[in-house]
Amino acid sequence: MASYFDEIQKYFQHHNRTKELNGNHTAKVHSVGWSCDGRLLASGSFDKTVSVFLLERDRMSREATYRGHTDSVDQLCWHPFHPELFVTASGDKTIRIWDARANKTVATVNTKGENINICWSPDGQTIAVGNKEDLVTFVDARSHRVKTEEQFKFEVNEISWNNENDLFFLTNGHGCINVLR
Template identity: 65%
Template sequence: MATKYADEIKKFFATNAKTRDVQAHTAKVHSVAWSCDGRRLASGSFDKTVCIYMLDRDRLTKDYTVFRGHGASVDQLCWNPHNPDQLATASGDKTVRIWDARTNKAAATVNTKGENINICWSPDGSTIAVGNKDDLVTFIDAKTHRSRAEEQFKFEVNEISFNKDGDLFFLTSGHGNIHIFSYPELKTLHVLNAHPANCICIEFDPTGQYFAIGSADALVSLWNLPELVCMRTFTRLEWPVRTLSFSNDGKMLASASEDLVIDIGEVETGEKLHQITCDSPTFTVAWHPKRNLLAYACDDRRDRDAGIVRVFGFPSDT
């Protein structure tokens, strides 16, 4: 039986289903993320650039800032959770760059030991964690831009994240496990056997009550904290789940993969609320921190998709 929330959100998407596109990059977009105040959207691309767009009421601005400086693909980016002008990027050029969105220059460049593929900011804004292709995770002081600690893992590390309180550090592994460490001690607290296949991505909901795991078995599992119990699974996708994002109220979960749809499910029940049809696989999604707007980018298998950032959820009559 559908919940009241499900009925309301379905009605909302019936009239707020317009997608707006911005052509910013010249190659595949790997990562999209909103600033903490929701005024800016950033994207990182295989073309080695980072683009920043301003959100107008019902559209993204056509005028955008392009950050250049990376010598290789920008694989992932994240915003400072407390400073809407500051973001960090992870690149295959063995650097992490910290940018000031008010300028077009890097505020800092941090050299690392390998080709970086994932990055996250601690909830208090003090630390940036970055993982590379050799499964080394480096913790960088966000003020001094120096390494605080390094941890070399002996298994495949896919994605990393702090919990909302910042006292736990999570990573997904190629063995289907979720490794949970105390932070900053980095002592192993739990190893969850979450999926029978590779665990690819992890995402925490804004309330800190749940986290979701996307797996190569095409399932999304929803876990609660602090019990670490799997509450339910989302089963509508048919390909390995590459990306996840919770809505600002924590009630919706978007997931995407090589399926030509983005699935939007209700967290409380698992019910399908909406799906966004895509022409190509989708590897990055991000809900706006205050509105029911979902940013995403598709693969560039079709020439017309190359370098395009999309935002879904604008009024259909605009």
């Protein structure tokens, strides 16, 4: 039996265009990401919602729509080894940790600005979130409390840890990558 992705691949080969996966968003989709086990796909939107899809043997189906943010969901990231947990960054000056099993928010953490990027550390213990004012906030993923904040004097565009969890990378508006220990 062909998988959903085999069918998509055949579609691309014959039609040479994109295939639309409708998440029932009513506005621009800003972010998309796969769970660590590859079974769930989430999309975050300007419409303040997140849609989660389940990849089954022969198809992909929408599982749930998550509501709670009061501004756009600009980025999301799945937990590195718990396939049911993901975190969202929003313009409403919060991040939310969600549990896909329970279809609800586990925690809401207030931040100082409109959040535009987010990543989970490889060990799952820390969430980093960057805002429009180039402030990166590090949140303890278990206690849901802010550990530290780092204000940068340059435009921070994207953030990520290395796999060893000992270096933190920031891309900037000057065409460089900055590395923190």
